[in-house]
Structures are given as C-alpha cells and as structure tokens.
Amino acid sequence: MNRITKRLQETRSAGRAALVPYLMAGDPGIASTARAMHALVEGGADLIELGMPFSDPIADGPVIQAAAGRALSRGVSLDTVLDILVEFRIHDSSTPVLLMGYLNPIEQMGWRRFVDASVDAGADGLLLVDLPPEEAEEMYPYMQNCDLLPISLVAPTTDENRLRLIAGVARGFIYYIAVKGITGAAHDFDMNQLQSRIEWIRRHVDIPIGIGFGVRNADIAAQCARVADLVIVGSALVELLASQKDETVVLQTAQNWISELSLVMGRE
Amino acid sequence: MISMFEPDAKGHFGNYGGRFVPETLMAPLQELETAYRHFQRSPEMQGAFRSALAHYVGRPSPLYEARRLSEYAGGARILLKREDLLHTGAHKINNAVGQALLAKSMGKTRLIAETGAGQHGVATSTVAAWLGMECCIFMGTRDIERQKVNVYRMRLLGAQVIPVTSGSATLKDAMNEAMRDWVTQIDHTYYLVGTVAGPHPYPEMVRNFQSVIGEEVRDQSQIMPLGHPDAMVACIGGGSNAIGLFYPFLETKAVALYGVEAAGEGIESQRHAASIAMGRSGVLHGNRTYLLQTEGGQIIETHSISAGLDYPGVGPEHAWLHDVGRVHYVSIDDEEALASFHRLTRLEGIMPALESAHALAYAERLAADMAPHQTLVVNLSGRGDKDITTVSTREGLEL
Structure with a gap:
C-alpha cells in the first residue's frame, strides 16, 4: 500500500489529523535537508512535503520564493532533490514523502523519467502547483500506475463542476488552499467558512482532505485539525529553518515547533 | 474566422498554449473566457470597442x-x-482599451498589469483613468531605473507603480507578481495582460484585439x-x-x-x-x-x-x-x-x-x-x- 494512504488510515483510526511540514530541498543546505526531515519526523511529522525549487514560483509568497532562490543558488536540481530523498530513506522507510513543485523542470527532465526516478528514490506523491487536471490527462494515469499519487488542489474559487472533475482524478488526499492568495499569506481564518467548504468537498470525495496556505501558528493548526484530515505548514517552518546559522540549533528549534503543533493538534 | 489558425477549446496552438495555473486561477479564467465570448458576440460591446479605437485611440x-x-x-x-x-x-493601447471595456462589463473595479518598457503600463494606466478604475502596475526595479519617464507618466495618470524586487527584477518577475496579486484580490481585480502570452484565453484574446x-x-x-x-x-x-x-x-x-x-x-x-x-x-x-x-x-x-x-x-x-x-x-x-x-x-x-x-x-x-x-x-x-x-x-x- 502507498505510504500516504497507509499513514492517513492510521491517523484517521487514531482520530486525529496528520501533521505535514513543508520544507524546501536544499534549504537551509543540501547536506542538512535530510537531517532536517528526520528532525521533523522526530518532532511528530506524519508526512513530509519536500519542495522542489523553481525560478518563477507564482503560487508562492516571499518566504518560499526566497528559499527557492537560495536552493537554486546552491545548485539544487531535480537530481539533487531525489538524492536528498534517497538519503532520507536510508534511515526512514515509513514516513510518506510528497514532492511539490512546478511543471517546467519536470518537463525538461522528461516527466516519465522523473516519475520513475521519484518512485525509485522513495517518493509517494507528487503535487505540481501549475498542472491542473485538464493538462494532466496522460501524466496522472501514468503516475497512478507507478503508485506515485497525484495530489490535487482545491481552492476557494473552485466551483462544483471543477470539484467533480478534480474528484475524478485526485488520489491520496485533497489539498485545500485555505485562502485566496499565495503561500504564507497573513490573513484571518474564518473557521465557519472553512468548515463549510471542507464539508462541501467531503460530499464529492471520499479521500482525506488537508488544509494548507497560511497555517502559520499552533492556534490556527489546532483549529484546522478539528475540521480537516491533514494540516500543512510551510512558510512559517521555512522561515524558521532559515533563521539561524547553527544547524544543530535550527533543527532542534524546528523539531520543538513541530512537537508543539503536534501536541495542540491532539496527538496523545 | 480563420479556422486553421484558431486554438482548440483548451487554448492550445498545436503543442503550445493551454492553461497551466494554480487551481485558484482556473475558475476566474473560465469566467473570463465566458465573458470574452459574450463580448465577441455582442454587437453593443464590439461597437463600443470600435468607437473607442476611432475616437479615443485615433485609428x-x-x-x-x-x-x-x-x-x-x-x-x-x-x-x-x-x-x-x-x-x-504604441500599439499597446489597442489591447488595453479592449480588455478594459471587458473588465468593466464584468463588474471589475481594479486593473492590474505587468510592464517592462513601461508602454503597456502607461496604456493600462491610461484606460484606467479613462474608465475611472483603480490601477496597479507591477514593474521590476531594474526596469523602473531605466524607464523613469514612463514610471512618472503612470503616476501622473493615477496608477500605483509597485516595484518588483524578486528574481531578476524585470518583466518576467513583474508578471509573476501580477499573477500573485490577482490570486489574492480576485473578486474585484482584472489582470490586463499586455501581450499574447499567459493562460488561455489571453493569447487568443489579445491577438484578436490587436x-x-x-x-x-x-x-x-x-x-x-x-x-x-x-x-x-x-x-x-x-x-x-x-x-x-x-x-x-x-x-x-x-x-x-x-x-x-x-x-x-x-x-x-x-x-x-x-x-x-x-x-x-x-x-x-x-x-x-x-x-x-x-x-x-x-x-x-x-x-x-x-x-x-x-x-x-x-x-x-x-x-x-x-x-x-x-x-x-x-x-x-x-x-x-x-x-x-x-x-x-x-x-x-x-x-x-x-x-x-x-x-x-x-x-x-x-x-x-x-x-x-x-x-x-x-x-x-x-x-x-x-x-x-x-x-x-x-x-x-x-x-
């Protein structure tokens, strides 16, 4: 069974939401990324989202843009991302890893080649922000055959027709974008509205639903955990990881923060 | 009109074109496409466009x-x-007038655009003033430096010029930033793309206006x-x-x-x-x-x-x-x-x-x-x- 599916069954049985931290491959450094991933798991991460840097990330706010820029200036390529994953898998064969990025670098590598290599490296899902289902008619079925789950986005602007289309192709879980905006947006969560959107999505899909974009502190994470099956934290963690030079201190701080989120989200 | 040279229903010209955007923009692009098809068929809207080209643009x-x-x-x-x-x-005004009329008909109150040389920024600021709309122009800081006169023109026209420092701080980054702004303020904002690029229907629509x-x-x-x-x-x-x-x-x-x-x-x-x-x-x-x-x-x-x-x-x-x-x-x-x-x-x-x-x-x-x-x-x-x-x-x- 795919690690994402398996893990989400476990968290559902435990009656809690899965905690999903996002970090950018190659930031704070190429050598430290796999160690950071282990620290996040140690802190209570159920699934890890590993960002693949792109020069023109239109869905990302300043924090993740800057992280992508730093990663690229360190020479991070798709091969580097997969090497990091291979390194992570040496010591962790159970935590699911979802790759997240933009289509162009993957097209340049050849998307079939990339999908095959990702599976070999130990990836469990792939989320391409700028690849809507309409443009993925060949790629999604190929990914499914390889057991690399195509994770789909649903937005506040998504209407009923589009949700049906997305429901038909989405696997693993639905990634609900909590805000009309970009990653790391500072905005007020209207929990009632969010809850009714999640309930609306649940009427159309039978896979778990995650909430991401703007989940920047423990309080918001705890609220999201009450209505969704996964809670995704990105910019706040990326900022934290970039905040200090000393790797040991940074990783410990990140781990502590994830533990704090994990606690307020109801882990026993 | 010339069938062989039209894009398919998803906006593909051969292998090119299409609509590769985050999910948040998919429904707004469909809304734009629907509004534009109406604009194309409406004698009233076409008349308003032709009249503006003759009397405002000088065609x-x-x-x-x-x-x-x-x-x-x-x-x-x-x-x-x-x-x-x-x-x-410059020719940029043809497209700016067309899209601004479309934006107004969609009930939008704010125009945003990217600009490199500043010509499209000036054209967009101009039509925003003409139709009484709010206007925000995204421009790379390097371009702001080399096109100071156009930056001042835009400000005189009432537009807010937003410096873009990300990436290479030029046109492509201004376009990234305009798309990010559009996602954030999608309800009342219209993104007036200046060239025959971007997600469907922009390439076809801008071509038709030009x-x-x-x-x-x-x-x-x-x-x-x-x-x-x-x-x-x-x-x-x-x-x-x-x-x-x-x-x-x-x-x-x-x-x-x-x-x-x-x-x-x-x-x-x-x-x-x-x-x-x-x-x-x-x-x-x-x-x-x-x-x-x-x-x-x-x-x-x-x-x-x-x-x-x-x-x-x-x-x-x-x-x-x-x-x-x-x-x-x-x-x-x-x-x-x-x-x-x-x-x-x-x-x-x-x-x-x-x-x-x-x-x-x-x-x-x-x-x-x-x-x-x-x-x-x-x-x-x-x-x-x-x-x-x-x-x-x-x-x-x-x-």
Missing part, C-alpha cells in the same frame, strides 16, 4: 511609404504601419499591385504587435511574414532575448511555449537594449507558427537596432521605439533582396521618445 493609423528609407535600402518599397501615432504612442492592425493594412493595401504586400516584418517580445499585423494574412500564403527577436549582444553571447532561436519548449506564466532556460528548466535572465523585447518567452501562437513554418523568425542585435533607430530618425523624421527598430533593421536587409515593384510593410509599433535616455547613455551623453 485607423496611416500606412506610410518611407521613400528615403526605401531608397537607402535599395530594393522593395518599404511602408510603415504607423502605430507610433496612436494615443500613448488584429485591427492587420485588418487595416489589408484595407490599405488594396491599391498595391497584388492587392496585398509581398512581405511584412514586426518585432517580437511576447509578440502582440506582430500577431496583430500577421493574423489577418495567415491564410494569404503569398505574403511572407517575418518576426524579429532581440539578439541583444549577439545570439551566441548568452545575453539576448531570442526565445524561438535559442529556447526550448517549456511551461511558464500559464502557457507552454519556447523559453530561454537552463538544462534543468530554470528560467534565465535575458538581455536586450529594448526593455519591451526583454522577455524569456514568446506567445504560444508564435511558437506554433514557427513549428509549422508559416512565419520566419529571425533576430537583430542591439547595435543593428540602434543603427536603424538613427537611420529612420534622420531619413524620415520619424523616431522609432527601439523595439520597432529591430523590425526596421531586418526590413532594410530584406528590402535589398527584393525587387523595386515589391512592397514590404513594417510594423512601426511604437515611438522612440521613451528611449532617448537609453540611446544617449549608450552614446556617452548625460541629458
């Missing part, structure tokens, strides 16, 4: 025979399509021996002035079409903006097209003396017209464009935009290989006043 623009330039080139008769004479001084250029040339060339020109030349950044001129002639195979990319410091120099000549197919800014990129698919910085051509991609329809061989894509470097800028100024008393000077430079060369009875139309897409600081700095003069 039709003349097709002027440049006799002294033709004599210099020594071959075909060179005719200039005078888009430089339009309100705000095709008034070619339609006029078709009417104006009835008196030519063939009833149409033998060849046409236009510069290509994203490619809106070129497609506007070419589109009504795509099926008239006897008209040879030439798109001129910016070779910057030379096509082999790594410092150019020739996406078709030197790029590979990829996905950026919502569409698949030819892109200047690294082997790993990261977009690279471009260079041209002309800020309006300084973009790492090209409209998807051009990518396709290149592949099917209907349009010939060539390139002209900074020095050649600069020489033509001076030549047209001295020989005809017309100062061209540095963008248009790329088309002129190629046209001079092409005309020399043609017969004296043949005709060659050049799209003089904009006037050169905005570029005099660039030219003087280049020649060591502080104004």
Whole structure:
C-alpha cells in the first residue's frame, strides 16, 4: 500500500489529523535537508512535503520564493532533490514523502523519467502547483500506475463542476488552499467558512482532505485539525529553518515547533 | 474566422498554449473566457470597442511609404504601419482599451498589469483613468531605473507603480507578481495582460484585439499591385504587435511574414532575448511555449537594449507558427537596432521605439533582396521618445 494512504488510515483510526511540514530541498543546505526531515519526523511529522525549487514560483509568497532562490543558488536540481530523498530513506522507510513543485523542470527532465526516478528514490506523491487536471490527462494515469499519487488542489474559487472533475482524478488526499492568495499569506481564518467548504468537498470525495496556505501558528493548526484530515505548514517552518546559522540549533528549534503543533493538534 | 489558425477549446496552438495555473486561477479564467465570448458576440460591446479605437485611440493609423528609407535600402518599397501615432504612442493601447471595456462589463473595479518598457503600463494606466478604475502596475526595479519617464507618466495618470524586487527584477518577475496579486484580490481585480502570452484565453484574446492592425493594412493595401504586400516584418517580445499585423494574412500564403527577436549582444553571447532561436519548449506564466532556460528548466535572465523585447518567452501562437513554418523568425542585435533607430530618425523624421527598430533593421536587409515593384510593410509599433535616455547613455551623453 502507498505510504500516504497507509499513514492517513492510521491517523484517521487514531482520530486525529496528520501533521505535514513543508520544507524546501536544499534549504537551509543540501547536506542538512535530510537531517532536517528526520528532525521533523522526530518532532511528530506524519508526512513530509519536500519542495522542489523553481525560478518563477507564482503560487508562492516571499518566504518560499526566497528559499527557492537560495536552493537554486546552491545548485539544487531535480537530481539533487531525489538524492536528498534517497538519503532520507536510508534511515526512514515509513514516513510518506510528497514532492511539490512546478511543471517546467519536470518537463525538461522528461516527466516519465522523473516519475520513475521519484518512485525509485522513495517518493509517494507528487503535487505540481501549475498542472491542473485538464493538462494532466496522460501524466496522472501514468503516475497512478507507478503508485506515485497525484495530489490535487482545491481552492476557494473552485466551483462544483471543477470539484467533480478534480474528484475524478485526485488520489491520496485533497489539498485545500485555505485562502485566496499565495503561500504564507497573513490573513484571518474564518473557521465557519472553512468548515463549510471542507464539508462541501467531503460530499464529492471520499479521500482525506488537508488544509494548507497560511497555517502559520499552533492556534490556527489546532483549529484546522478539528475540521480537516491533514494540516500543512510551510512558510512559517521555512522561515524558521532559515533563521539561524547553527544547524544543530535550527533543527532542534524546528523539531520543538513541530512537537508543539503536534501536541495542540491532539496527538496523545 | 480563420479556422486553421484558431486554438482548440483548451487554448492550445498545436503543442503550445493551454492553461497551466494554480487551481485558484482556473475558475476566474473560465469566467473570463465566458465573458470574452459574450463580448465577441455582442454587437453593443464590439461597437463600443470600435468607437473607442476611432475616437479615443485615433485609428485607423496611416500606412506610410518611407521613400528615403526605401531608397537607402535599395530594393522593395518599404511602408510603415504607423502605430507610433496612436494615443500613448504604441500599439499597446489597442489591447488595453479592449480588455478594459471587458473588465468593466464584468463588474471589475481594479486593473492590474505587468510592464517592462513601461508602454503597456502607461496604456493600462491610461484606460484606467479613462474608465475611472483603480490601477496597479507591477514593474521590476531594474526596469523602473531605466524607464523613469514612463514610471512618472503612470503616476501622473493615477496608477500605483509597485516595484518588483524578486528574481531578476524585470518583466518576467513583474508578471509573476501580477499573477500573485490577482490570486489574492480576485473578486474585484482584472489582470490586463499586455501581450499574447499567459493562460488561455489571453493569447487568443489579445491577438484578436490587436488584429485591427492587420485588418487595416489589408484595407490599405488594396491599391498595391497584388492587392496585398509581398512581405511584412514586426518585432517580437511576447509578440502582440506582430500577431496583430500577421493574423489577418495567415491564410494569404503569398505574403511572407517575418518576426524579429532581440539578439541583444549577439545570439551566441548568452545575453539576448531570442526565445524561438535559442529556447526550448517549456511551461511558464500559464502557457507552454519556447523559453530561454537552463538544462534543468530554470528560467534565465535575458538581455536586450529594448526593455519591451526583454522577455524569456514568446506567445504560444508564435511558437506554433514557427513549428509549422508559416512565419520566419529571425533576430537583430542591439547595435543593428540602434543603427536603424538613427537611420529612420534622420531619413524620415520619424523616431522609432527601439523595439520597432529591430523590425526596421531586418526590413532594410530584406528590402535589398527584393525587387523595386515589391512592397514590404513594417510594423512601426511604437515611438522612440521613451528611449532617448537609453540611446544617449549608450552614446556617452548625460541629458
């Protein structure tokens, strides 16, 4: 069974939401990324989202843009991302890893080649922000055959027709974008509205639903955990990881923060 | 109207185009497409557009025979399509007027746009003032530095100019930032894309608004021996002035079409903006097209003396017209464009935009290989006043 599916069954049985931290491959450094991933798991991460840097990330706010820029200036390529994953898998064969990025670098590598290599490296899902289902008619079925789950986005602007289309192709879980905006947006969560959107999505899909974009502190994470099956934290963690030079201190701080989120989200 | 040259239902021109955007933008793009189809069918909306082109923009623009330039080139008769004479001084206004009317009809109250040279920013600020709409222009800090006069023009027109510092701080980054703003304020904001790029339906829609250029040339060339020109030349950044001129002639195979990319410091120099000549197919800014990129698919910085051509991609329809061989894509470097800028100024008393000077430079060369009875139309897409600081700095003069 795919690690994402398996893990989400476990968290559902435990009656809690899965905690999903996002970090950018190659930031704070190429050598430290796999160690950071282990620290996040140690802190209570159920699934890890590993960002693949792109020069023109239109869905990302300043924090993740800057992280992508730093990663690229360190020479991070798709091969580097997969090497990091291979390194992570040496010591962790159970935590699911979802790759997240933009289509162009993957097209340049050849998307079939990339999908095959990702599976070999130990990836469990792939989320391409700028690849809507309409443009993925060949790629999604190929990914499914390889057991690399195509994770789909649903937005506040998504209407009923589009949700049906997305429901038909989405696997693993639905990634609900909590805000009309970009990653790391500072905005007020209207929990009632969010809850009714999640309930609306649940009427159309039978896979778990995650909430991401703007989940920047423990309080918001705890609220999201009450209505969704996964809670995704990105910019706040990326900022934290970039905040200090000393790797040991940074990783410990990140781990502590994830533990704090994990606690307020109801882990026993 | 010309079925073979229309995109499919998902906005694909052959392998290019499409709609590659985050989910948040998918429904708004569908809404835009629906509103635009209504705009196309509505005699009232079309009438408002035509009337604005005539009375606000100043169309039709003349097709002027440049006799002294033709004599210099020594071959075909060179005719200039005078888009430089339009309100705000460039073809950009055609599209800005069309999309602003569409935005208003959709109930939007705020226009946003990206700009490189500032011409599209000025055109958008202008139509925002004209229709009483709020306006926000995204511009890279490097472009703000080299186009100070246009920045001030936009502010005079009431627009807010937002400096973009991310990435290379030029046009592509301004486009990224405009898309991010659009996602954030989608309810009342309309993104007025300035060229024939971006997600469907922008490439098709902007082309249609700009095709008034070619339609006029078709009417104006009835008196030519063939009833149409033998060849046409236009510069290509994203490619809106070129497609506007070419589109009504795509099926008239006897008209040879030439798109001129910016070779910057030379096509082999790594410092150019020739996406078709030197790029590979990829996905950026919502569409698949030819892109200047690294082997790993990261977009690279471009260079041209002309800020309006300084973009790492090209409209998807051009990518396709290149592949099917209907349009010939060539390139002209900074020095050649600069020489033509001076030549047209001295020989005809017309100062061209540095963008248009790329088309002129190629046209001079092409005309020399043609017969004296043949005709060659050049799209003089904009006037050169905005570029005099660039030219003087280049020649060591502080104004």
